[in-house]
Amino acid sequence: MKLTKEDIQFIDNYLENSEVIYVDIRMEMIDHVASDIENRIEAGDTRSFYDIFKDYMVENKAQLLDDNKQFLKSADKKIWKTFVKQLKNPLTPLLFLASCIGFDALFQNYSIETFRQFISIIPLVGFTGFILTYVVYQGVRQNKRFSVVERLAFPFLAFYQLPNIFISRTKDINGTSDLFWTIGSASIALTLMLILVIISIKLFVDYESRFKSVV
CATH class of the missing domain: 1.20.120 (Four Helix Bundle (Hemerythrin (Met), subunit A))
Structure with a gap:
């Protein structure tokens, strides 16, 4: 089962309101969150998307916000790698x-x-x-x-x-x-x-x- 466009947009809005401000990072997170929720539905969870999403965020929001910080560190590394490559x-x-x-x-x-x-x-x-x-x-x-x-x-x-x-x-x-x-x-x-x-x-x-x- 795939989530609807409205469900994906809801996840996007939630992450943006949770200070995940960069689009590229949110896209990575949306793929991860949507996949996990789809797996729960396919495993037999019959609740609505919003109920499943709410429980998922209770369990994983702290980790997602920590991942946001790691993505920012990766962005810095990419800049310096590109800089060093251009030096050569x-x-x-x-x-x-x-x-x-x-x-x-x-x-x-x-x-x-x-x-x-x-x-x-x-x-x-x-x-x-x-x-x-x-x-x-x-x-x-x-x-x-x-x-x-x-x-x-x-x-x-x-x-x-x-x-x-x-x-x-x-x-x-x-x-x-x-x-x-x-x-x-x-x-x-x-x-x-x-x-x-x-x-x-x-x-x-x-x-x-x-x-x-x-x-």
Whole structure:
């Protein structure tokens, strides 16, 4: 016996009201809950869906909420695995090299103040890229929330402060070694930000195809 669409929607609403806010996690849980309830009905439980569901939640709600936390940890792991995979992509050293060339050209042709201003906007590159892709994604998704998508904000925040360290070093550029260190460090920061934007787009596209049915 299969549950009706109304039954599935009831489970979905219940989980959402129980702070399981991410659609992808709820879909995993709905499959599990619906399967267990169907098994109970097939085993001879003649009560209504709502009575069976009520007893099921009394027995399993705490475990489901704990599973929700584990799903969030899995989302974080997926982000970092995707990030590490992108680091190994041949495009990454090319991005770093292009950044080094660009920063060196800035230093050679403009004042140190202009050079420092360009370094200071590195966080905005990543932040703006993330916001633009996220806004577009949410527009397509009709404001549905997905775990991996929203938790992408954490690595962006983690890297956000990196350029401040490099800016402080630009005050003491007294020789070639200091210049190489500053340009190299700034290029690393910019490359990391660009990688985050790239994996954001990749993950958005992945979720677009996997969860198209819930739009």
